[in-house]
Amino acid sequence: MKKASIIMIIGSLLLLGLFKFPLWNIMLGAPQYPDPLGMNIYIDGIKGVSEFDLQNIDGLNHYIGMKTIPKADEMWEFSMFPKVIFGMALLGIIIGILGFLDKVSYKYFLGWFILMSVLGILGMYDFNNWLVDYGGNLDPHAIIKVTNPDGSPMSYKPPLIGFKKLLNFDVTSLPHTGGYLMFVGMSLTLVAFWLGRKISVKKTT
């Protein structure tokens, strides 16, 4: 159980990587942008991959009537996410310490994982909603209006994950370092649960 608790603590600590590294990354490449433009999504705001990428993405997007990329203070998520991540990391560490001291059972590890997964899915859902709004809620006075074959206005929503072709741009959306650290951390808490369970099953038999 001590080993499992330590893994639980390490797993929870890995969430804190999100305070340094981006959660997600979206890259936009096109023939006239051999060095693609890109944005890194952090839990507390969006930054360009290179210094002027956001300004240049906004500059291009104004042709199709997209809103500018939100500043940190323009979305409640960017003040909420850091609190949630910090809270979850703290909670995980406390559970881990209590597990170490045999004050709580390994089942709490799973409980933490389920709670984190629910919050994560909610986060992804929220992120996707923002992408839908960002890519589809266009200025009616947009300079360029492109319609789908059925006549509906084209959406410029970047993919939640993976690759998509948007007009002349190749858009790739993938987790970044912070995101991977979080996934690894969450997996570790699951490992902690599994290990805790194995040990306790051994004890009882």
Next chain:
Amino acid sequence: MKNIITSSIAILVILIGFTSCNKGNNSGGKSGALASNVAERVYVAPGEYDSHYAFLSGGYSGNVTVYGLPSGRMFKEIPVFSQFPTSGYGYSEETKPMLNTSHGFIPWGDAHHPDISQSKGELDGRWLFINENNTPRIARLSLTTFETEEIIEVPNSAGNHSSSFVTENTEYVVAGTRFSVPIPQRDMPIKDYKGNFQGALSFISVAPETGNMDIKFQILMPGFNYDLSHPGRGKSHGWFFFTTYNTEEASTLLEVNASQNDKDFIAAINWKKIEDYVNNGGGTMMPANYAHNVYDEETHTATSTMKKEVRVVNPIDVPGAVYFIPTPKSPHGCDVDPSGEYIVGNGKLSANLTVHSFTKMLDAIEKEKFAGEAYGIPILNFEDVLAGVVEQPGLGPLHTEFDGKGYAYTTFFISSEVVKWKIGTWEVIDRKPTYYSVGHLTIPGGNSGKPQGKYMFAMNKITKDRYLPTGPEMEHSAQLYDISGDKMELLLDFPTHGEPHYAAAMEASIIKEQSQKIYKLADNKHPYAAKSDADTKVVREGKEVHIYLTTIRSHFSPDNIEGIKVGDKVYFHVTNLEQDFDVPHGFAVIGQNNSELLVMPGQTKTSVWEPKQVGVWPFYCTDFCSALHQEMQGYIRVSAANSDTPIKWSLGEDIE
């Protein structure tokens, strides 16, 4: 029977013709696959980069052109001494001061010899220096921004030809005068030239960090013509060599009168000795008047300062600093090999190439073996200094470059060829024709201690029959040779712009990596910059109106301006808000009598417009910047001089 004989002879002739044709195609005498792929060796596929940058002087265009090697593609023309409507250089308010001189605003120049800055004898790719021959000036270009950053006028000088070569750590760039003149200038009979005219050799110091130039001292030499020059390097670092002609000091019909002496001189200058002398207070300050023009990258603005004195040194006051080496008849080129031991002085009227030895020179100086003196300057014996002679290599030798592998390459103007010869044995290794009348040649790094001897290109004065004709005049041609083998191979002909007098070239890597992509708007300290649409405004100050304008794809802000009157002097201060590589915006307004502007991302440039007629006049973006470039336009309303139309401006709304 007779017919059969005739036809077989004819066939034979045709066959011989064919074989020799084939030989001709296999240039360089090589055969097989290697010889047939000349086109491939200069072909740079779409999206790929050339391996070398070449900076060619534009001669009488006053500018510098940038080429890629081996493709021979021209990438850019950098304005230096001439106004340039493409970018507004010399027309915009910010760059007009760059062309200021003691003779006033001079919007043209005769650019001759570019040289890349060096560190420890190797090209470092920081700056390019180039001289202006006609109104003596030296310019410094940044190889980060590819812009002219500084121009210094050279007083007491005329025909600034033996320039602008740099010492091995860019301590100095020199400006030697081709024409000797009265110093200080004064009204005097031309026939009194001899003994009264003097030649100034100017040593311009270069600040190691900023590159800022300052005339440290001028050596006032006898009244010869100082034609070309070259710094010592390696063992001869600390010395500078200048070829002279007209040691006869003739002042008329020089074609004949300056060709009387069997030998002219190479002036050998120990600049370190003179530098010491000057650092210890030697030399005298002489009144002068010359412009020093500096472009500030943060304010995007040049300022011109008139300097009022210059330090001059009389060579006989510094014993042991200046010597004359006799060199056959009217030498032109003056080239020093990468080791610094050999000084090649090409007597352009001599059939042979003369090579002097630096070691022998020092030895002769130490033993005080002098043949005489001229104006108090010791003359060495020709034989004492001679390292060797390349016998009868061609007609009219001009310039020599080195490949770093022990070979030298000399151009021959009269016989239109490049001759490869071996340093030390003085034997001719190879010769290749040029088309036609070659002046300078360039090997990347060939002007440094570390040549990059893969390519060599010759710059020719005559082009006829090489390309499709373009009327009586054609652009000059350059010819690229592969010099990596024993024999030179002609790879490519390419046209150049202006007169490609001389060129400096180097491997692309350093320059490519440091090349600047934008100007940061945050660092823009132009006094009239508008860094966002919120900063845009129109301000009247008496009869002057200052318009703070911004550009971004695809609009001007403001695009509606009213309240201008006939007789106003209208300053359009255009700031390009873009922060994206290669997205300039242009600006032009109807009836403008200077030029359009091309404003780089993050930059501010100013154009003056003096409306002469009442009306509503358009202005627009001249650089196709985006899908809606055509819509990037605005109007400016001009009212009568006595009207009371108030100043107003707007974007995206009706003027109230």
